[in-house]
Amino acid sequence: MIDQKASELGRLLGQSEEYKTLLRASERMKEDATCRQLLAEVERIAQDIERAAQEGREPAKDQVEKYDRALQSVQANPVYQQVVAAQANFEKLMAKVNARIYEGMKQGAASPIITLG
Numbered sequence: 001m002i003d004q005k006a007s008e009l010g011r012l013l014g015q016s017e018e019y020k021t022l023l024r025a026s027e028r029m030k031e032d033a034t035c036r037q038l039l040a041e042v043e044r045i046a047q048d049i050e051r052a053a054q055e056g057r058e059p060a061k062d063q064v065e066k067y068d069r070a071l072q073s074v075q076a077n078p079v080y081q082q083v084v085a086a087q088a089n090f091e092k093l094m095a096k097v098n099a100r101i102y103e104g105m106k107q108g109a110a111s112p113i114i115t116l117g
Contacts, residue, residue, distance in 0.1 A: 009097070013093070013094075013097070016090075016093060018086070018089045018090040018092075018093045019090055019093075021086045021089065021090075022083075022086040022087055022089075022090045024086075025079075025082045025083040025085075025086040025087075026083055026086075028079055028082065028083075029079050029080060029082075029083050032077075032079045034077065034079075035074070035077050035079045035080050038070065038073050038074045038077055038080070039074055039080075041070045041073075042067070042070045042071055042074055045063065045066055045067040045070055046067060048063060049063060049064065049067060
């Protein structure tokens, strides 16, 4: 019964406007060459900084500044901003869903009657 309800919830979430908007925004980001390039640059610099840290070295100041500039460029990109906004809206929906599930669990735990249907 729980599997069925979870599957139904997943289906409904997949049909939600928040999820559809997130999928569209993510797809636009994948198709946007500028955004992909900016994200790749941020990832490359982050890996360089991480590598230095793993080797016990302090990352170079210019490398950290380069990372900050690259990150600011990504965050200023309108396609990326749409993804962030869509993700935030979907996370709000999921927080509401999780709160309802938790409330249902509390009610179920307090109930002396066992129901599976």
